[in-house]
Amino acid sequence: MKTLDSKNFSVPGYKAWGIHCGIKKTDKKDLAVIVSDRDASMAGVFTKNRVKAPSVVIGTAKVRSGKGRIIVANSGCANACTGKQGHLDARETAEIVANEFGTKPDLVYVASTGVIGETLPIPKIRTGVATAAGLLSPTGWGQAAEAIMTTDIYPKIAVVQEEIGGKTITLAGIAKGSGMIHPDMATMLCFIVTDALVAAPMLRKMLTSSVGRSFNVITVDGDTSTNDMVLCMANGAAGNKRVAPGTKDFKKLQACLDAVTRSLAMQVVKDGEGATKFVEITVRGAKNPVEARHAASAVAKSSLVKTALFGEDPNWGRIMAVLGSCGVDMDEARTDISFGKSRLVERGVSMGKHAEKEAAAALKQREVHIGIDLHKGKGESTIWTCDLSTEYVKINAAYRS
Amino acid sequence: MKTLDSKNFSVPGYKAWGIHCGIKKTDKKDLAVIVSDRDASMAGVFTKNRVKAPSVVIGTAKVRSGKGRIIVANSGCANACTGKQGHLDARETAEIVANEFGTKPDLVYVASTGVIGETLPIPKIRTGVATAAGLLSPTGWGQAAEAIMTTDIYPKIAVVQEEIGGKTITLAGIAKGSGMIHPDMATMLCFIVTDALVAAPMLRKMLTSSVGRSFNVITVDGDTSTNDMVLCMANGAAGNKRVAPGTKDFKKLQACLDAVTRSLAMQVVKDGEGATKFVEITVRGAKNPVEARHAASAVAKSSLVKTALFGEDPNWGRIMAVLGSCGVDMDEARTDISFGKSRLVERGVSMGKHAEKEAAAALKQREVHIGIDLHKGKGESTIWTCDLSTEYVKINAAYRS
Numbered sequence: 001m002k003t004l005d006s007k008n009f010s011v012p013g014y015k016a017w018g019i020h021c022g023i024k025k026t027d028k029k030d031l032a033v034i035v036s037d038r039d040a041s042m043a044g045v046f047t048k049n050r051v052k053a054p055s056v057v058i059g060t061a062k063v064r065s066g067k068g069r070i071i072v073a074n075s076g077c078a079n080a081c082t083g084k085q086g087h088l089d090a091r092e093t094a095e096i097v098a099n100e101f102g103t104k105p106d107l108v109y110v111a112s113t114g115v116i117g118e119t120l121p122i123p124k125i126r127t128g129v130a131t132a133a134g135l136l137s138p139t140g141w142g143q144a145a146e147a148i149m150t151t152d153i154y155p156k157i158a159v160v161q162e163e164i165g166g167k168t169i170t171l172a173g174i175a176k177g178s179g180m181i182h183p184d185m186a187t188m189l190c191f192i193v194t195d196a197l198v199a200a201p202m203l204r205k206m207l208t209s210s211v212g213r214s215f216n217v218i219t220v221d222g223d224t225s226t227n228d229m230v231l232c233m234a235n236g237a238a239g240n241k242r243v244a245p246g247t248k249d250f251k252k253l254q255a256c257l258d259a260v261t262r263s264l265a266m267q268v269v270k271d272g273e274g275a276t277k278f279v280e281i282t283v284r285g286a287k288n289p290v291e292a293r294h295a296a297s298a299v300a301k302s303s304l305v306k307t308a309l310f311g312e313d314p315n316w317g318r319i320m321a322v323l324g325s326c327g328v329d330m331d332e333a334r335t336d337i338s339f340g341k342s343r344l345v346e347r348g349v350s351m352g353k354h355a356e357k358e359a360a361a362a363l364k365q366r367e368v369h370i371g372i373d374l375h376k377g378k379g380e381s382t383i384w385t386c387d388l389s390t391e392y393v394k395i396n397a398a399y400r401s
Numbered sequence: 402m403k404t405l406d407s408k409n410f411s412v413p414g415y416k417a418w419g420i421h422c423g424i425k426k427t428d429k430k431d432l433a434v435i436v437s438d439r440d441a442s443m444a445g446v447f448t449k450n451r452v453k454a455p456s457v458v459i460g461t462a463k464v465r466s467g468k469g470r471i472i473v474a475n476s477g478c479a480n481a482c483t484g485k486q487g488h489l490d491a492r493e494t495a496e497i498v499a500n501e502f503g504t505k506p507d508l509v510y511v512a513s514t515g516v517i518g519e520t521l522p523i524p525k526i527r528t529g530v531a532t533a534a535g536l537l538s539p540t541g542w543g544q545a546a547e548a549i550m551t552t553d554i555y556p557k558i559a560v561v562q563e564e565i566g567g568k569t570i571t572l573a574g575i576a577k578g579s580g581m582i583h584p585d586m587a588t589m590l591c592f593i594v595t596d597a598l599v600a601a602p603m604l605r606k607m608l609t610s611s612v613g614r615s616f617n618v619i620t621v622d623g624d625t626s627t628n629d630m631v632l633c634m635a636n637g638a639a640g641n642k643r644v645a646p647g648t649k650d651f652k653k654l655q656a657c658l659d660a661v662t663r664s665l666a667m668q669v670v671k672d673g674e675g676a677t678k679f680v681e682i683t684v685r686g687a688k689n690p691v692e693a694r695h696a697a698s699a700v701a702k703s704s705l706v707k708t709a710l711f712g713e714d715p716n717w718g719r720i721m722a723v724l725g726s727c728g729v730d731m732d733e734a735r736t737d738i739s740f741g742k743s744r745l746v747e748r749g750v751s752m753g754k755h756a757e758k759e760a761a762a763a764l765k766q767r768e769v770h771i772g773i774d775l776h777k778g779k780g781e782s783t784i785w786t787c788d789l790s791t792e793y794v795k796i797n798a799a800y801r802s
Binding site: 049052325345347348393394 | 449450451452453479481482483484516517518519624625626627704708709711712714716717718719721722724725726731732733734746748749750751789790791793794795798
């Protein structure tokens with residue numbers, strides 16, 4: 001597998017672009033279009049939130065067909081909690097795009113992100129789609145990635161190449177979202193395209209598995225926004241032999257998908273709203289994997305832990321307090337905590353000033369690992385998150401204004 | 402019932418004081434002593450965290466006797482996660498105090514708050530206890546309240562008087578803690594004294610009931626710190642007829658206790674770390690009271706909701722997103738949301754610009770009420786919390802340094 005430069009690449013059979021059509025109050029890009037030159041296999045993973053944007057409800061229904069051709073995504077307006085009008089507007093957006101490109105609305109997937117409770121400005125989208133259609137380019141991924149950003153600081157792109165079924169295939173993805181999804185609950189969107197030939201049911205399995213080991217490592221079960229969506233299109237333009245389950249080619253393609261989703265998920269965390277650190281939290285020795293995951297999530301969610309990380313303070317007492325209150329089986333006198341490679345707490349007590357100094361040094365890094373061993377069983381889980389800075393509060397206090 | 406001036410009052414049969422003995426690195430007070438001139442009925446409510454400070458473990462055991470005479474509390478060091486040494490130190494603190502006042506260690510209750518993982522400086526406490534003993538005063542409550550503060554901005558005191566059993570009884574309390582306990586998990590300590598004559602088992606019931614409607618309204622089930630503790634002493638110095646269950650006097654005393662705990666709980670929230678607003682969140686129409694409580698807690702915990710409140714932005718979409726992801730039975734199309742008296746969202750959609758303006762005006766107040774109706778059942782619950790400001794992050798990033 002080869003990682004390509006994300007600044008300048010193309011994926012055979014696809015074009016993309018992003019423009020400003022007027023949904024955002026600023027002059028930033030707010031409309032992205034990704035088009036395959038032929039019908040493609042399509043798979044999707046959607047938010048578990050009970051409150052779902054029309055784009056999610058409609059997309060979930062469409063993707064059962066396993067087919068798709070175009071993705072149209074807007075930022076600046078989530079079109080969530082907009083009642084019947086929201087559903088009509090999402091459907092109309094798909095129709096506008098289908099008409100523009102001479103295809104069926106069933107093959108057009110709509111995604112939205114931005115403020116909740118406001119409706120889409122359909123006339124602006126109509127004009128915008130026509131403009132974007134005229135600008136579409138095989139190398140327009142950077143523009144598309146920019147057009148789906150909200151509070152993101154930089155666009156997120158990842159692309160790899162691999163030899164599969166005697167051909168070179170390319171797999172690329174763009175994403176938006178910043179910070180750990182909870183407590184942010186900022187929308188996470190990700191669109192992946194490949195020219196490999198894969199049947200839709202297999203693509204769905206591959207995508208679900210890949211998301212479980214990437215985007216789900218940065219979210220907390222169920223704590224997803226109203227609009228989260230990961231879509232994956234495979235149009236077969238590479239001309240490879242159809243990838244069959246259990247083969248070497250299958251494993252190679254899964255590895256490509258995993259590489260792209262993991263890279264994008266890490267980019268999302270690193271772009272955390274106001275984040276200054278990428279934090280990996282691993283809980284070992286929990287009674288079972290579910291409790292491990294729950295404990296790691298509780299630590300990752302704690303504002304007190306996250307502000308201490310921002311302050312580069314190895315304040316392990318806050319971690320211990322969270323572990324004790326989150327409901328998992330634990331015993332203070334058995335619990336170990338480490339920062340980086342340095343063990344700071346053994347069997348519930350500090351290992352002293354020297355260990356504290358080493359932990360403090362580990363916290364000065366841009367990437368921090370917190371290891372917790374509960375010594376209660378074999379459950380293990382890892383979560384990625386970021387610290388909580390003054391900047392986070394500023395961004396989120398000002399977001400709608 | 403009469404509310405007394407919290408700046409200058411006494412409770413017959415009690416003395417109190419607070420001093421700086423050197424536990425804190427600054428010159429702020431860090432040691433409080435409260436002494437009854439006779440053995441008193443004692444009741445306590447303690448943290449549910451699995452990680453418990455020695456003061457909590459030992460206090461829980463002692464209070465089974467229903468008896469007490471002295472409370473000694475330090476700030477600056479939580480003496481939590483300190484292993485065997487921590488337990489020895491907590492016991493030694495009780496012995497030092499018992500010797501100083503010529504009573505038994507079993508009648509001395511120790512409470513601690515501050516940094517986790519550091520041990521108590523016993524020599525400083527020994528000297529400090531002797532100093533405090535010489536300064537004890539019937540009106541020393543302000544000093545005691547100051548000496549238990551950590552990141553608190555002001556001391557919290559409440560005092561009421563009532564006619565009970567033919568006598569005037571006084572009931573007073575001091576507390577420390579700031580902000581909503583979760584996500585802060587800052588320690589909440591509260592010490593209540595009264596000269597009323599009450600049997601310990603009844604005092605325990607009254608205290609538990611009162612805490613459920615005050616301090617538990619500002620915490621989230623289980624999300625309590627390692628050191629939380631509410632103690633209540635009743636020494637009978639008023640000479641009233643012993644208060645019997647189910648009587649008018651019982652109701653009057655319960656009302657006094659409720660008034661003091663509610664006042665202190667509200668003071669704790671208003672003193673939230675960096676808080677600019679007191680926020681009351683009421684969820685109605687949930688399937689049952691447990692789901693109502695869970696939904697209210699989820700909204701109260703959300704960093705996104707709390708930063709929007711800081712920004713005075715009625716960003717109801719964030720509330721809807723939290724409700725949808727927190728696991729309670731809800732349906733977007735049935736959900737109403739109001740800010741202050743102004744209904745902003747009806748059946749899942751915004752009521753428009755005028756309603757939004759009214760909601761924005763309600764958010765400019767120092768006290769804000771958020772009302773949510775899920776229209777799913779009769780479950781109802783209220784939680785008190787505060788907003789999340791840039792100041793919160795600054796305080797908590799710097800706390801240990």
